[in-house]
Amino acid sequence: MVLKDNKDSDELGDSLNNCQLSTVNCQLNQDRAPLYEAMREYQNNRVVKFDVPGHKGGRGNKTLTGFLGESALKNDVNSMKPLDNLCHPVSVIKEAQELAADAFGAANSLFMVNGATGAVQAMIMSVCKAGDKIILPRNVHRSAINALVVCGAIPVYVNPGVNGELGIPLGMMPEEVELAIVQNPDAKAVLVNNPTYYGICSDLQKIVEIAHRHGLLVLCDEAHGTHFYFGEGLPINGMAAGADMAAASVHKTGGSLTQSAILLMADTVNPDYVRQVINLTQTTSASYLLMVSLDLARQNLALHGKEFYAKTVEFAEYARREINAIGGYYAFGSELCNGRDFYAFDTTKLSVHTRAMGLAGIEVYDLLRDEYDIQIEFGDIGNILAIITGGDRALDIERLVSALSEIKRLYGRSPVGLFDHEYINPTVDMPPQAAFYAKRVSLPINETAGRVCGEFVMCYPPGIPILAPGERITRDILDYIAYAKEKGCSLTGPQDMNVEYLEVVE
Amino acid sequence: MELWFTENHTDSVRFSIKIKRHLVSEQSEFQKIDILDSEELGRILVLDGFLMLTEKDEYIYHEMITHVPMSVNPEIKRVLVIGGGDGGAVRELCRFKSIEHIDLVEIDRRVVELCREYLPFTACSLDDPRVHIHYEDGLKFVRRAENEYDLIIVDSTDPFGPGEGLFTKEFYGNCYKALNDTGILVNQHESTFYDEYAQAMKRAHERIKSFFPIALVYQTHIPTYPSGQWLFGFASKKFHPVKDQNAEWWLSQGLKTKYYNQYVHSGCFALPNNVRDVLAGRV
Numbered sequence: 001m002v003l004k005d006n007k008d009s010d011e012l013g014d015s016l017n018n019c020q021l022s023t024v025n026c027q028l029n030q031d032r033a034p035l036y037e038a039m040r041e042y043q044n045n046r047v048v049k050f051d052v053p054g055h056k057g058g059r060g061n062k063t064l065t066g067f068l069g070e071s072a073l074k075n076d077v078n079s080m081k082p083l084d085n086l087c088h089p090v091s092v093i094k095e096a097q098e099l100a101a102d103a104f105g106a107a108n109s110l111f112m113v114n115g116a117t118g119a120v121q122a123m124i125m126s127v128c129k130a131g132d133k134i135i136l137p138r139n140v141h142r143s144a145i146n147a148l149v150v151c152g153a154i155p156v157y158v159n160p161g162v163n164g165e166l167g168i169p170l171g172m173m174p175e176e177v178e179l180a181i182v183q184n185p186d187a188k189a190v191l192v193n194n195p196t197y198y199g200i201c202s203d204l205q206k207i208v209e210i211a212h213r214h215g216l217l218v219l220c221d222e223a224h225g226t227h228f229y230f231g232e233g234l235p236i237n238g239m240a241a242g243a244d245m246a247a248a249s250v251h252k253t254g255g256s257l258t259q260s261a262i263l264l265m266a267d268t269v270n271p272d273y274v275r276q277v278i279n280l281t282q283t284t285s286a287s288y289l290l291m292v293s294l295d296l297a298r299q300n301l302a303l304h305g306k307e308f309y310a311k312t313v314e315f316a317e318y319a320r321r322e323i324n325a326i327g328g329y330y331a332f333g334s335e336l337c338n339g340r341d342f343y344a345f346d347t348t349k350l351s352v353h354t355r356a357m358g359l360a361g362i363e364v365y366d367l368l369r370d371e372y373d374i375q376i377e378f379g380d381i382g383n384i385l386a387i388i389t390g391g392d393r394a395l396d397i398e399r400l401v402s403a404l405s406e407i408k409r410l411y412g413r414s415p416v417g418l419f420d421h422e423y424i425n426p427t428v429d430m431p432p433q434a435a436f437y438a439k440r441v442s443l444p445i446n447e448t449a450g451r452v453c454g455e456f457v458m459c460y461p462p463g464i465p466i467l468a469p470g471e472r473i474t475r476d477i478l479d480y481i482a483y484a485k486e487k488g489c490s491l492t493g494p495q496d497m498n499v500e501y502l503e504v505v506e
Numbered sequence: 507m508e509l510w511f512t513e514n515h516t517d518s519v520r521f522s523i524k525i526k527r528h529l530v531s532e533q534s535e536f537q538k539i540d541i542l543d544s545e546e547l548g549r550i551l552v553l554d555g556f557l558m559l560t561e562k563d564e565y566i567y568h569e570m571i572t573h574v575p576m577s578v579n580p581e582i583k584r585v586l587v588i589g590g591g592d593g594g595a596v597r598e599l600c601r602f603k604s605i606e607h608i609d610l611v612e613i614d615r616r617v618v619e620l621c622r623e624y625l626p627f628t629a630c631s632l633d634d635p636r637v638h639i640h641y642e643d644g645l646k647f648v649r650r651a652e653n654e655y656d657l658i659i660v661d662s663t664d665p666f667g668p669g670e671g672l673f674t675k676e677f678y679g680n681c682y683k684a685l686n687d688t689g690i691l692v693n694q695h696e697s698t699f700y701d702e703y704a705q706a707m708k709r710a711h712e713r714i715k716s717f718f719p720i721a722l723v724y725q726t727h728i729p730t731y732p733s734g735q736w737l738f739g740f741a742s743k744k745f746h747p748v749k750d751q752n753a754e755w756w757l758s759q760g761l762k763t764k765y766y767n768q769y770v771h772s773g774c775f776a777l778p779n780n781v782r783d784v785l786a787g788r789v
Binding site for chain 1: 643645646649668670671674675676677679680683
């Protein structure tokens with residue numbers, strides 16, 4: 001066996017020593033979990049509940065309690081003095097956030113209960129008002145452009161590099177970021193994907209240096225980068241690179257519950273103003289299940305993160321070697337780093353190019369689930385992505401590799417005729433907010449070439465818009481949408497659920 | 507003082523054996539390994555709390571998983587055994603002089619080492635020069651083989667825990683690829699008597715059937731397994747287990763067996779309705 005689920009005692013001893021090293025930079029005692037401790041005490045006090053939620057510790061909904069477990073329902077509580085309040089944290093949530101800031105190397109942190117989506121929007125809306133410019137790569141997640149629709153900021157897109165062979169967008173070149181800044185000296189901030197969904201990083205330190213030299217703030221979308229803060233040998237994280245804010249989707253690779261995230265801030269940002277901005281849109285009944293999961297995920301990462309991500313990288317590198325040995329697939333990795341738009345690679349990501357085998361990524365994605373009971377993160381036109389963490393088991397990695405080997409044997413074919421164009425850099429004719437709120441007409445999608453789009457169109461996942469409000473629709477883009485639809489991608493965004501009509505600016 | 511080993515056959519059905527001595531209790535990298543000595547059934551191997559074999563009745567399982575395919579194709583030379591670290595299947599195979607090469611793939615080295623020490627009645631042929639032991643994941647091993655084997659025997663644990671990869675569609679597909687064009691696949695196939703085993707058995711059978719032109723099930727009775735009624739799968743690219751039975755050849759080998767014979771061979775493929783109904787999806 002190459003892979004091991006358990007380490008023998010000597011190795012475990014070594015990694016425990018390493019863990020202590022990894023928290024050496026922390027000022028606070030990362031063993032603590034203040035919110036978790038407060039919630040346990042609250043349970044021990046057997047408080048009589050005459051507040052919401054109405055299921056009253058689960059007694060009011062037996063089926064739900066049976067399904068999720070009594071403990072989950074009992075801990076689904078509301079803000080109260082001993083448990084603090086996310087809108088205005090003064091005690092245990094404040095302490096938990098301070099510990100998180102300490103663990104992530106940030107000056108301040110805020111717990112988020114609307115995912116990294118909420119954190120990305122909070123970053124943008126904290127630094128941009130209506131009419132302000134923000135520099136960002138076009139291959140951002142829809143949450144970033146959504147924020148522009150809401151707050152009326154104007155995007156200045158830096159086109160990402162493209163790897164033609166794989167058909168995927170890459171990172172931004174620092175000199176192109178600088179050019180955008182010089183051409184838009186009034187821009188407020190630069191937003192950087194660290195990394196992209198596919199695990200690709202830009203030269204973040206260089207971009208931070210350039211942006212700060214010109215007086216701009218740097219915001220990192222680290223929805224897929226929580227592990228950069230705790231693992232070794234991974235690309236640099238936003239706070240370490242000197243960024244001003246970062247949105248870490250702790251639920252994705254950090255072990256907290258789905259929908260929980262942390263917004264990180266350097267000392268260049270006023271956290272109380274950011275909290276006010278968040279409170280414009282965030283629920284006043286933040287889930288304690290989500291918040292306590294952040295508290296415990298932070299504790300676990302601070303104490304054991306290094307070991308957890310070492311195992312993650314070991315699994316991912318093993319899977320890459322085995323998948324590449326099958327032939328036909330290309331599980332790409334650090335060998336593609338070019339010091340430019342593919343500056344660094346997140347080796348925990350298992351991104352596999354499938355087109356040389358004659359199958360679209362989305363087809364492999366569907367076969368894995370329908371035929372082999374294996375659910376991966378996403379498949380697009382040319383690639384699949386499997387999320388690997390230290391929570392995986394060696395035998396499951398073997399199943400994935402073996403299933404891919406079978407898919408090649410049973411379904412592989414000539415790649416002739418497969419669409420070979422993935423990412424298309426669009427032309428922006430109007431700011432997103434202006435286009436979204438403009439007078440619009442609904443046209444059959446095939447008659448929209450040449451018009452300005454009034455809504456989003458994207459495959460979900462990965463959720464990077466093919467079209468965003470304000471962008472010029474072209475024949476190429478329509479062909480791409482038709483092909484993605486035919487191959488079975490899940491298209492989202494438009495008002496028309498079947499994506500047969502598009503809303504365009506009149 | 508009395509010491510009893512109890513296995514839960516279901517949540518509400520138990521099977522207990524009075525124990526003389528608890529010889530081994532060890533957590534390996536993959537599972538909990540226990541070896542017990544009992545008054546009535548002799549030595550007993552237990553993995554993760556599930557009884558794998560007893561000295562008293564292991565011969566039934568090991569004869570039935572090997573002699574049935576061997577009697578169908580006398581040309582079997584290269585055999586792959588996946589699981590079966592106790593050595594029982596290998597012991598039976600080594601009795602056939604016609605076999606030239608046996609690969610035994612067992613994920614857990616400690617199972618083999620402990621069986622060598624405490625269960626010599628099954629592990630006795632592991633040092634035969636034809637036997638090559640690989641401590642590796644079975645799914646991984648078979649993935650790399652193509653057109654190499656005349657016979658694959660899947661001597662697995664249940665479809666949960668370390669053995670779960672050996673009940674998957676990708677595993678059976680990889681086995682098909684690893685077999686040559688006369689290849690035979692025999693697998694431990696659970697039982698239909700209790701519902702939780704029946705579902706696993708049915709899914710496994712459907713998956714095997716999707717790859718092999720011939721896919722049948724045969725049964726035996728193993729007194730110490732849940733319900734006592736146990737099944738094996740016989741899948742093949744060419745040979746029919748009953749029509750192509752070569753009893754003359756098997757008899758000519760002069761092997762003395764305690765359970766298997768040429769009559770049991772054809773009889774074991776005659777399935778009772780409680781198995782036929784599950785296979786046909788009628789229950």
